[in-house]
Amino acid sequence: MQRNRTAAFFALLLLVLSSFVATHAVAEEGEGEQASEEESQGSEGEGNEEGKGSEGEEGESKKPEAPTSQFDEVMKLNAPPKAASEAKAEATEAAPAVEGGTATVPLAEYSDLARRAARVRKDRATFAAAPVVLGAASYEGEVEGGVLALREKLVVTLAGDGLKFVPLVGDDVALVSATANGEPIGVTRRPGYHVWVTDQKGVVTVELSLLVGPRGGRGSIEYAFRSARTPSTRVAIRLPSEGLSPRFDGAVVSEVRAERGGTTARATLAPTTEIRVVGFRDVGGVEAPGAARAVAETVSLLSIDERAVELFTVVRYTILRGAMQSFEVALPEGVEVVSAEGEGAFHSTTERKDDGVLLRGETAFPIEGTYELSLRLRLRSGPDKNRPMVRLPHCIGVEREHGWLAVEVPGKLRISATSREGLVAVAVPELPTEARASAVSPILEAYRYHAASPALGLSIERLPEQELEEGAIDVVEATSVLAAEGKLVTDLRVVLRNASRPSLALGLPPNTEVRAVRLDGEPARPSRGEDGKLLLPLQRSRGADHEEPITLDIVLESSLPPLGLFGAPELALPTLDLGAAAWRWRLYLPAHNEYMDLRTDVPAEVYAGAASWHKPPHLKRAVRWNETGEGEQRAAPAVAPTWTELIAASTEKSHVRYWVGPGTVVRARVPFVRASLLLPLKFAFVLTLFAGVGSFLYRRAGRNRAAAGKPRVSLVELALRLPGRIKAFWKRQTFSRPLAARLVLLSLGFLGVAGLFVDRFGKLVRVILASSG
Numbered sequence: 001m002q003r004n005r006t007a008a009f010f011a012l013l014l015l016v017l018s019s020f021v022a023t024h025a026v027a028e029e030g031e032g033e034q035a036s037e038e039e040s041q042g043s044e045g046e047g048n049e050e051g052k053g054s055e056g057e058e059g060e061s062k063k064p065e066a067p068t069s070q071f072d073e074v075m076k077l078n079a080p081p082k083a084a085s086e087a088k089a090e091a092t093e094a095a096p097a098v099e100g101g102t103a104t105v106p107l108a109e110y111s112d113l114a115r116r117a118a119r120v121r122k123d124r125a126t127f128a129a130a131p132v133v134l135g136a137a138s139y140e141g142e143v144e145g146g147v148l149a150l151r152e153k154l155v156v157t158l159a160g161d162g163l164k165f166v167p168l169v170g171d172d173v174a175l176v177s178a179t180a181n182g183e184p185i186g187v188t189r190r191p192g193y194h195v196w197v198t199d200q201k202g203v204v205t206v207e208l209s210l211l212v213g214p215r216g217g218r219g220s221i222e223y224a225f226r227s228a229r230t231p232s233t234r235v236a237i238r239l240p241s242e243g244l245s246p247r248f249d250g251a252v253v254s255e256v257r258a259e260r261g262g263t264t265a266r267a268t269l270a271p272t273t274e275i276r277v278v279g280f281r282d283v284g285g286v287e288a289p290g291a292a293r294a295v296a297e298t299v300s301l302l303s304i305d306e307r308a309v310e311l312f313t314v315v316r317y318t319i320l321r322g323a324m325q326s327f328e329v330a331l332p333e334g335v336e337v338v339s340a341e342g343e344g345a346f347h348s349t350t351e352r353k354d355d356g357v358l359l360r361g362e363t364a365f366p367i368e369g370t371y372e373l374s375l376r377l378r379l380r381s382g383p384d385k386n387r388p389m390v391r392l393p394h395c396i397g398v399e400r401e402h403g404w405l406a407v408e409v410p411g412k413l414r415i416s417a418t419s420r421e422g423l424v425a426v427a428v429p430e431l432p433t434e435a436r437a438s439a440v441s442p443i444l445e446a447y448r449y450h451a452a453s454p455a456l457g458l459s460i461e462r463l464p465e466q467e468l469e470e471g472a473i474d475v476v477e478a479t480s481v482l483a484a485e486g487k488l489v490t491d492l493r494v495v496l497r498n499a500s501r502p503s504l505a506l507g508l509p510p511n512t513e514v515r516a517v518r519l520d521g522e523p524a525r526p527s528r529g530e531d532g533k534l535l536l537p538l539q540r541s542r543g544a545d546h547e548e549p550i551t552l553d554i555v556l557e558s559s560l561p562p563l564g565l566f567g568a569p570e571l572a573l574p575t576l577d578l579g580a581a582a583w584r585w586r587l588y589l590p591a592h593n594e595y596m597d598l599r600t601d602v603p604a605e606v607y608a609g610a611a612s613w614h615k616p617p618h619l620k621r622a623v624r625w626n627e628t629g630e631g632e633q634r635a636a637p638a639v640a641p642t643w644t645e646l647i648a649a650s651t652e653k654s655h656v657r658y659w660v661g662p663g664t665v666v667r668a669r670v671p672f673v674r675a676s677l678l679l680p681l682k683f684a685f686v687l688t689l690f691a692g693v694g695s696f697l698y699r700r701a702g703r704n705r706a707a708a709g710k711p712r713v714s715l716v717e718l719a720l721r722l723p724g725r726i727k728a729f730w731k732r733q734t735f736s737r738p739l740a741a742r743l744v745l746l747s748l749g750f751l752g753v754a755g756l757f758v759d760r761f762g763k764l765v766r767v768i769l770a771s772s773g
Contacts, residue, residue, distance in 0.1 A: 070192030071229055071273045077165040078131040131164050133157040135203075137230040139275070142238040147293060147320045148212040148223045150237075154230070156204050163429055166196040168208060170226025170274075174295040174318040176209040176400055177450075186424065186448040188404070189297075189432045192226060197430045211295065213320040213369075224276040233269040237277060238262055249276040292322030296395040298403030299435050304460060306411040309379040310338070312438065313393055316372050320399075323366030327373055330453070331357040332391035338376040346373075359393075389419070389455040401452055406435045407445040414461045415444065422451035472497050473580040474549060476660070478573055481588045481650065486560040488571060494552040496538075496578065503527075503535040507575035507663075509558065516555040524552075533577075563590065566673040568599075573666045583657040583666065588650035593672040598653055600668045605658045682758050689757060 105113070135155030141148060150173075158164050168178070168187065175194055178187045181204055187194045196206065214221045227233070235248060244263040248254055254267040269275065294317050301312040315329065331337070333356045340348040344363035351358045361373065375393065395401050405423065409415055428436070428446045436443065447456070473496040480490040494504070506526075508514070517524045517536060527535045542548040560569055573585065583602075589595060598604075655668060705711070 070226070071167055074165055074167040074190050074193050074195055075132065131158065131160045131162075132166055133159075134166075134228055134230045136232040136234075137228065138234045138236075139227075140236045143240055145293070145321060146214050146221075148214070148237065150208075150210050150212060152206075152208040152210060154206045154208070154228065156206055158198070158201050158204060160201075161199070163197055163199050163427075165190070166198065166206070167193040167228045168196055168206060169194050169210060169228065173225045174211040174213075174320060174400070175402075176211060176295070178209075179207050180204050184450075186426050186430050188430050191433075193228075197427070211318075211320050213318070222276065222278040224274060226273055227275045229271050229273050231271060233272065233275070234267070235269065235275060235277075236264065236266045238264045246277050249274075249278070292324045293320045294318060294324060294398050295320065295400045296398045296403075298393065298395070298401065299432050300392055300403065300405045301435060301438055302390065302405065302407045302456070303440075304407070304409050304411070304413060304415060304458070306413060306462070309390075311335075311375075311377040311379070311390075311392070313375040313377065314372060314434065315375070315393070315395060316370065317367075317395075317398070318370055319368055323368045324371070325363055325366045327361045327363075327371070328396040329359045329361075329373070329375070330394040330396055331359055331377065332393075332453075333357070334379060336378045338378050339374075340376075341374045342372065344371075358396075389421070389457045391453055391455045392449075394453040402450045403448070404431055404435055405445075405447040405449065405454070405456065406431055406439060406443045407456075407458075408439045408441045408443050410441045412463045414463055416459045417445060417456060418459050419457035420447070420455065422449045422454035423447040423456060424449065473576065473578045475582040475584070476576070476580045478583075478585045479588075480571065480585070482560075482563075482569075482571070482590065484563050484590045484592075486562040486569075488558040488560055490556040490558070490573070492552075492554040492556060492574065494554070494576070494580075495549050496552070497541045497546060497549050498538050499540065499546045501538055503537055504552065505529060505577040506534040506536055506554070507665075508534060508556070509572040509574065509665075511560070512556055512558040512574070514554060515557050516553075518553040520550055521553075534574075563593070563672070564674075565677060568669045568671040571668045571670065575663050575665055577662050579662045580660045581658065583660045585655040585666065585668070587653040587655075587668070587670070589653065589670060589672070591651050592675055593651070594675050594678060595651055595653065596671040598655055598668045598670060600655055600666065602657055602660065602664065602666050604655050606656075686754060686758060689754075 133156070135157060137152065137154045139150050139152050141150035143149075152169060154168065156166055158166075167190075169175070171189055171192060171194055173194075175187060178185050178194075178196070180196070180198070180200075185196055185198070185206075187196050189195065212223050212225050214223060237246070238259070239246065240262050242258050242261060242263060245256060246263065246265040248265070248267040248269060250270050250272050251267040252270055254265070256263065256265050258264075265277070297316045297318070299314045299316075303310045303312065315327075317324065317327070327342070330353075331350075335357060337348075337350055337357070337359060340346075340359060340361060342361060342363070344365060344367060346361055346363050348359055348361035351360065359375070363371075377393070379390070392403070392405065406428075407415065424447060426446050426448050428443050430448075431443070431446050447454075473494060475495045477493040477495075478490055479493075480488055482488050496504070514526065514534065517526050519537065519539065524537050526537070529535050536552055536554070538552075539550060540546055541550055554574075556574070558571075560571075563569065571587070587598070653670065655666075657666075660666065
């Protein structure tokens with residue numbers, strides 16, 4: 001009756017808790033549905049209010065904007081990968097919703113779905129910081145000689161690890177200098193923009209000095225260039241003439257004022273990727289012939305091969321004012337011009353000077369805007385260790401020159417920079433895209449420079465040549481059986497691929513003799529070398545490239561001291577004059593001893609997965625770690641009947657190593673102790689355990705008798721009374737089946753616990769012996 005009342009109470013309590021959880025979950029879900037309905041109604045209302053505006057602006061939104069797309073392409077390089085939850089949410093939103101259905105689910109499953117929905121809403125609410133955030137930008141400058149010289153200040157916030165790509169200004173301007181927090185920086189070029197590649201963090205102020213050339217004819221001069229889209233852009237320009245009315249496209253606030261014999265225009269622009277100022281007359285006079293102004297940027301690739309050293313250079317001119325028809329480049333001494341190419345019917349001539357060679361090129365008509373000149377140069381002297389400084393070409397007649405240098409080595413050479421003049425080392429990703437794309441081998445060194453005629457000193461060495469191995473061992477399997485009398489028999493199986501080796505050298509341990517040698521199952525006769533090593537005959541591997549393996553089976557017999565009551569015999573395997581990709585050793589030891597773990601000079605390794613390395617020249621495919629050949633049928637050794645009997649009554653130990661170099665000696669020490677020596681210790685432990693339990697029970701019974709006012713009984717009296725108590729207990733019991741089953745289970749449990757303690761004690765003793773040995 002009492003049990004029924006307890007069960008009913010617990011059932012009632014469970015019913016109350018489940019109803020409370022269900023009510024709470026339903027309330028939460030109702031609130032969520034109500035909020036979602038309000039949000040959907042709000043979004044529909046906004047859509048209805050703004051529907052006309054979106055339709056009216058549809059034509060403008062469909063117009064492509066090339067500068068904006070180029071800016072976005074650069075910023076996409078900083079886009080972090082989407083989180084798994086975000087991608088899953090997008091996939092869920094993309095899936096069509098099924099309407100009109102009703103689902104009935106258990107309360108526990110519904111609660112789990114509600115928690116998952118709340119987790120999804122929380123993940124969507126989290127915001128990951130963008131790696132690059134552009135802040136306010138300001139441009140200040142003046143027009144001098146028809147060229148607009150600007151100073152740009154841009155605030156950038158950088159976050160996260162890794163490289164960040166910061167678009168600074170369009171590549172349609174001439175960049176004079178660039179600094180970040182007052183330190184010079186290297187700026188590379190991406191399609192449409194000058195880009196700063198950096199791994200810095202925090203808020204950085206970037207300052208640029210740039211030149212913008214005029215556009216349009218006389219009477220309709222304008223200045224326009226691509227810019228980085230920022231939330232706030234301010235521009236201030238001073239023109240050297242009065243009475244002008246310049247106007248900025250997309251200006252939110254603008255001001256034009258006459259100051260000190262000139263005109264100053266200030267404006268705050270909306271977020272844009274192009275700054276354009278129009279609406280004033282030609283501020284310069286008539287251009288005199290030959291008065292063109294230009295800046296140059298060079299991208300050079302130095303390719304060092306065993307046969308020649310070549311320099312590929314692309315010179316990019318930005319003509320700020322006027323037009324150019326003649327282009328002059330100074331080349332260093334000892335350079336041969338292989339080719340010089342350019343557009344506009346370009347033809348070139350070379351002239352010898354005291355300090356080098358002058359390359360003069362002309363076009364059929366004057367060039368305005370930008371122009372590219374491609375040069376291929378070759379150093380006449382071949383590569384050596386003491387190479388002089390390699391100087392880069394220098395453009396003559398330009399106001400400023402800067403560039404990039406990349407060094408590649410397609411041949412088998414080792415290079416190191418000994419000295420450099422005017423060069424600053426940079427990371428390879430900072431190089432322009434065309435420099436990295438034109439390399440045929442990995443770029444080893446990268447530099448940038450802002451001075452004329454930079455130089456690089458290199459030390460060039462040929463890599464040492466090494467003879468290739470004529471053979472390769474895939475796996476070595478050794479199976480050793482040790483007898484109590486000290487006799488050690490080892491079956492050594494070597495699987496290798498051989499191209500032209502006549503023999504394999506085998507170094508035997510002391511007191512070891514060879515009993516049998518088989519090559520692919522056929523008997524073979526070994527010989528002795530001059531150094532005393534055993535030479536095992538080999539044959540070429542079959543196949544077009546000698547890729548089929550051959551197998552050597554060697555049976556060895558060693559003499560060791562007999563095994564005593566305890567000790568640590570030292571075992572050793574023969575040495576091979578070829579490295580082995582895998583080495584496996586199985587030891588079968590006498591079973592009447594207790595053994596600790598093997599102690600070897602070459603530590604064991606655990607197989608973690610398949611891998612491969614470059615194949616030797618005589619192999620058609622690369623050797624793999626997992627090619628163990630375990631599925632092949634192994635030929636039985638010459639002493640198979642004896643081994644079968646010994647292995648069946650032995651203890652097995654194994655040692656695995658996945659690379660053993662040539663000539664490596666593999667030794668193993670096997671600490672052991674005779675099992676019979678551990679029996680007294682095990683029994684002593686069991687007796688001590690039972691004595692402790694009996695003493696505890698005796699003291700407890702004595703305390704109980706003292707608390708009851710009875711005198712304490714000695715152990716002798718208990719021993720004398722024990723037969724009578726057992727007899728009385730025997731007479732009182734009827735030994736029903738439940739009682740007999742309980743007694744049997746209690747006895748079995750007691751024996752199991754005693755056996756567990758004995759086994760644990762034996763392992764503890766072995767660990768203590770191993771640590772002391």
